[in-house]
Amino acid sequence: xxxxxxxxxxxxxxxxxxxxxxxxxxxxxxxxxxxxxxxxxxxxxxxxxxxxxxxxxxxxxxxxxxxxxxxxxxxxxxxxxxxxxxxxxxxxxxxxxxxxxxxxxxxxxxxxxxxxxxxxxxxxxxxxxxxxxxxxxxxxxxxxxxxxxxxxxxxxxxxxxxxxxxxxxxxxxxxxxxxxxxxxxxxxxxxxxxxxxxxxxxxxxxxxxxxxxxxxxxxxxxxxxxx
Numbered sequence: 592x593x594x595x596x597x598x599x600x601x602x603x604x605x606x607x608x609x610x611x612x613x614x615x616x617x618x619x620x621x622x623x624x625x626x627x628x629x630x631x632x633x634x635x636x637x638x639x640x641x642x643x644x645x646x647x648x649x650x651x652x653x654x655x656x657x658x659x660x661x662x663x664x665x666x667x668x669x670x671x672x673x674x675x676x677x678x679x680x681x682x683x684x685x686x687x688x689x690x691x692x693x694x695x696x697x698x699x700x701x702x703x704x705x706x707x708x709x710x711x712x713x714x715x716x717x718x719x720x721x722x723x724x725x726x727x728x729x730x731x732x733x734x735x736x737x738x739x740x741x742x743x744x745x746x747x748x749x750x751x752x753x754x755x756x757x758x759x760x761x762x763x764x765x766x767x768x769x770x771x772x773x774x775x776x777x778x779x780x781x782x783x784x785x786x787x788x789x790x791x792x793x794x795x796x797x798x799x800x801x802x803x804x805x806x807x808x809x810x811x812x813x814x815x816x817x818x
Contacts, residue, residue, distance in 0.1 A: 593639075593642070593644070593661050594638075596624055596626075596635055597635055597638055597639055597642075597644075598661055599623075599624055600620060600623075600624060600632070600635050600636075600639065601639055601644050601645060601657060601660065601661060602660070602661075603615065603620065603623050603624070604620070604645065604655055604657055605657045605660060607619075608655075608656075608657060614654055614655040614656075616692055617629040617632050617633070617692035617693075617694065617721065618692070620632045620635075628695060629692065629693070629694050629695065630694055630695055630696065633694050633721070633724070634728075636655070637726045637727065640726060641726065643658055643659070644657065644658060644659055644660075644661065645657050645658060646658055692720075692721040693718045693719065693720060693721060694718075694719055694720075694721045694724060695716040695717065695718050695719070696716065696717055696719055696724075696729045696730055696731055696751070697715070697716060697717075697730045697731070698715040698716060698717040698730070698731045698732070698733070698749070699730050699731070699732055700732060700733065701732065701733045701734075701735045702732040702733070702734060702735065702750065702765060702773050702774065702775050703735055703736050703738075703772075703773065703774045703775065717731045717749060717814075719731065719749075719751060719814060720814075723751055723811070723812040723814065724751065724753075724811060724812070725753065725811060727753045727754065727755070728753070728754045729751055729752060729753050729754070729811060730752055730754065730808070731749045731750065731751055731752065731814070732749070732750045732752060732765065732773075732775070733747070733748075733749055733750075734746060734747065734748045734749070734750055734775065737791060738776075738789035738790065738791045738793075738794045739763070739775060739776070739789060739790045739791065740790065740791050741790040741791055741792075742763065742777075742790035743813065744763075744775065744790070744813060745815070747815075747816075748813050748814065748815050749813070749814040749815070749816075750765075750775055750810055750813060751810070751811045751812040751813065751814060752765055752807070752808035752809065752810060752811060753808055753809055753811045754807070754808045755806065755808055755809055756805065756806050756807070757806065758778040758806045758809055759778075760778065760779045760780055761777060761778070761779065762777070762778050762809050762810070763775065763776070763777055763778070763809060763810040764776065764777075764778040764806050764807075764808065764809045764810070765806070765807040765808045765809070765810075766778065766785075766787055766804050766805070766806060766807070767804070767805045767806075767807050768799060768803060768804055769803050770805070773807065774787060774797075775810070776788055776789060776797070777789075777790065778806065778809075781798065783800075783801075784798045784799065784800060784801070785798070785799050785800070785801050785803075785804045786798050787799070787804070
């Protein structure tokens with residue numbers, strides 16, 4: 592069962608696709624649902640996608656397709672007939688165009704791509720192109736150091752991180768070491784140990800007991816600014 596906001600959003604998207612053939616922008620969806628920020632729209636979109644009500648069209652920045660519509664409660668027979676709904680079936684031939692949207696995600700400070708340094712929580716928000724993010728909750732960290740340069744991650748980049756506490760071998764993760772220091776590294780298991788591998792031959796792998804390391808998220812994308 593959908594929440595009221597999820598129901599309103601899928602109906603709004605479907606109406607717009609029927610009327611124009613173009614999916615609404617995040618700003619339009621935010622205003623239509625009277626939300627405070629576009630991050631709320633992002634969470635609703637992710638929830639609808641997980642429930643198979645909508646899907647994001649590949650290779651198009653936030654172009655949306657309605658897969659199915661939620662059921663609407665039937666009207667009591669004794670009431671006057673309701674006016675025809677303005678929600679129609681999703682058009683089979685509609686070709687939505689991309690809506691270039693930006694989402695604000697929390698910027699939680701700096702993270703080491705070298706010797707671990709403290710990662711701190713902050714209230715700053717970072718504007719990120721929505722196309723760089725997938726499903727789930729995200730945050731950003733500013734990269735400090737050069738130990739991941741061979742993976743294309745440079746000092747001063749913004750690492751876009753999807754929150755998770757699970758990682759597979761070979762994934763780039765935010766690893767919190769002994770609940771005090773955080774680092775960005777390749778995650779691998781080595782026997783009974785956890786190995787955090789750099790992507791720079793000048794640095795050695797770091798080995799820890801599993802109890803010393805907690806995965807805080809895995810890399811979703813990189814945002815780089817050019818002055």
